[in-house]
Amino acid sequence: MPHSVPAAPAPAVAPDALLVEVAWEVCNQVGGIYTVIRSKVPATMQDWGDRYCLLGPYFAQQAQSEFEPYTEEQLAECTDPFAGAVRAMRAQGYEVQLGIWLITGRPRVVLIDPFQLYPRLDELKSNLWEHHHIPVPAADDLLHQVVAFGELTKTFLAILAAEVVPPQRLVAHFHEWMTGVAIPALRREQVPAHLVFTTHATLLGRYLAMNDPNFYDHLMQVEWQAEARHFNIEPAVTMERAAAHGAHVFTTVSELTVRECIYLLDRIPDAVLPNGLNIERFVALHEFQNLHQQYKTKIHEFVMAHFFQSYSFELDKTLYLFTSGRYEYHNKGFDLTLEALARLNYRLQQSGLEINVVMFFITKRPFHSINPQVLQSRAVLEEVRETCEAIERQVxxxxxxxxxxxxxxxxxxxxxxxxxxxxxxxxRTLQSWKTKALPPVITHNLIDDQDDDILNFLRRSNLVNNQHDRVKIVYHPDFVSPASPLFGMEYGQFVRGCHLGIFPSYYEPWGYTPLECVARGVPAITSDLSGFGDYVMQHVPKHEDQGIFVVERQEKSFEEAAEQLTDMLWEFVQLNRRERIMQRNNVESSAEMFDWKNLRVYYDHAYQLALERG
Known part of the structure; x- marks a missing residue:
């Protein structure tokens, strides 16, 4: 790394400070930051308590299932500054709500509808250009929502700052460019608030990495404005840069993104804030092993319905591997994973090992419907089960x-x-179910089947679920949920039922997917180009003994990384059942180091820094 950020001490949180955390994903599940905010709440509430509040945009449909607004009587009875600011905004004619986010910790939340300021959009856009040289085009609804919410955020924080009685002080923490647009105006109007801004991934960095296989080599030569215009994201990138430069404390989520911030945002971050999870620890190790067995049985049911119609194999000698996340073929390392799987398939065929691998790709792609053949196979297998149970009762x-x-x-x-x-x-039931057709590699009918990178790789490499293939593929272009007729389980339950998660990302500012595996006692492969992988290499000695494997992609060719990943998979499939159980025990025991209770101190360090500077 060209620059490194000092590790955070464990400061005492200022008892005279209020904290408002501003994020687009408060009561609004859009992406990974929703997980960051939501999972961090219990640990934050533990120290900040009534001095903590979240602020986000109000979208009725998203909020209705997880937001409980205060009644007029409850709002009138509240004596704290947050409620006072909400009442003051309402008195000025704004629509603003105070309530409870119905998650663990039950934090207080202020939600403000951005659409109420649409009549003033021309004025707001003009002010952004005049005062901060931030351009906003005429026909971009997301940018219009962002601009309107930014103005409402500034208004709320200005009123709240006036409610704060010294020596009490106000810290406002903004996540990502969508909320950071309020920062320049807060500084210009000298609102007495201590401002922290976090970029979880620079917007321009994500676009560049998707389109440049040598992104990291070219990072120092990037002309940000020309590239932002090329990708048609100049307004959002300009907002991000203004927020980074306007904040008293600028932070990012990993040492990897420090480089991006330096070259694309022109500011060295003041601190790195690694992401955690709420780790559920079990009193007895066999409890999480029992959960693995329980959910593996449900995956068995899917596999029998999907494959046994064509041919069968021993489920006790079958390993379930998976990858998941946003569909970014290169960035998420899907390309590297597929190449390694093809090589693993060849090695297994040559070795004579009696092991089969079923690899699940769980991502999101536009599709018409679930493949009727897949649904029908599942339904007929259910009929086979009912017939067998009836015979069992009779016998x-x-x-x-x-x-x-x-x-x-x-x-x-x-x-x-x-x-x-x-x-x-x-x-008759078995005759109607059995077929000579190969099991499909994809569970749904994609809208753009011919141009899908995963499918095209599988066709080129002939990795299409032949009976002699030792690596079978299930590409599921929708997220796993209890509503799915194919899996009928939560994503977290699916993870627990698998044996290994594979996430060798090329571009991943943090990377929650391998961390979610670790939290559930499932071994995981990450890469040193993901923030999580980088953190593991720096802070977890002998991480491979803990079931966390890191593919080296920094300054390595695709070929070298593919061979290393193949070697990791080859070693994994050769483990016996007892060794895999021991490995899961090690993963589970190491998970606690990623608990928010331990990682939240980095955030408190940033807040302390902001209070000293603001």
Missing amino acids: GERLFYAAAASDDNRLPDLSTMVDDYWRLRYR
């Missing part, structure tokens, strides 16, 4: 009677105890 009753009535200790011929009706139904 059980007749066997019990025969045993009680018999003078002979030998087991009778069980097939004579099945009625002709159930014999026929059993035979």
Whole structure:
């Protein structure tokens, strides 16, 4: 790294400060920052308590399931500065709500509808250009929402700052450019608030990495304005730069993004704020092993429905691997993962090892519908199950009677105890289910099937679920949820049921997916180009013993990284069941170091710094 940010001490949080955390994803699930904010709340509430409040845009449809607004009586009875600022804004004619976010910790939340300022958009856009040289085009609704919410945020914080009685002080922490647009106006109007801004991934960096396979090599030569115009994101990038330069304290989420901030935003971050999760620890290790077994059984059901219609294999000798996340073929390392899987398939075929691998790609792509063949196979298998259970009940009753009535200790011929009706139904159901067609590699009918990078790789490499393939592919272009007729389980339950998560990203400012594996006691592969992987290499000695593997992609060719990933997978598939259980135990025991209780101190360090500077 050309620059490094000092590690955070563990400061005492200023008892005379209020904290407002501003994010577009408060009560509004859009992307990964929703997980950051939501999961951090319990640890933040533990120290800040009533001095903490979240602020976000009000979108009725998204908020209705997780936001509980205060009644007029509750609002009138509240004596704290947050409620006072809400009442003052309402008195000025603004629509603003105070309530509870219905998540662990139950924090107070202020939500403000950005659309109420649309009549003033021309004036607001003119002010942004005149005072801060931030251009806003005429027909971009997201930018219009951002601009309107920025003005409302500035108004709320200005009123709140006036409510604060010294020696009490106000810290406002903004996440990402969508809320950071309020920072330049707050500084210009000298609102007495101590401002922290966090970029989780520079907007321009994400676009450049998607389009340049040598992004990191070219980073120092990037002309930000020309590139922002090229990708048609100049207004948003300008807002991000203004927020970074206007904040008293500028932060990012990993040492990796420090470089981006220096070259694309022209400011060295003051602190790095690594992301955590709420780690659920089990009193007894067998409890999380039992959960793994329980959810693996549900994945077994899917695999039988998907593959056994065409051919079968031993489920006890089958490993479930997966990757998931936003569909960014290069950035998320899907390309590297597929290349390594093709090589692993060849090695397994040559080795004679009796191991099968089923690899799940869980991402989001536009599709018409679930493949009817996949749905029908699932439904017919369910009919097979019902038939088998009926035969089981019938045989059980007749066997019990025969045993009680018999003078002979030998087991009778069980097939004579099945009625002709159930014999026929059993035979017909299986005949209608079995097929000579290969199991599909994708579960849905994509809208753009011919131009999908994952499918095109599978076609080129002939990794199409042939019976002789030892690596089978299930590409599921929708997120896993209990509503899905294919899995019928939560994403977290699906993760627990798998054996290994694979996330060798090329561009990943932090990377929650491997961390979510670790939190659930599942080994994971990440890369040294992800913030999480970089953090692990710096802070977790002997991380491979803890079940966290890091592919080296910095200054390595695609070929070198693919071979290293193949070697990791090859070693993993050779572990026996006892070794895999030991590895899961090690993963589970190391998870606590990523708990927000331990990582929140980095945030408090940033707030302390802002209070000293503001």
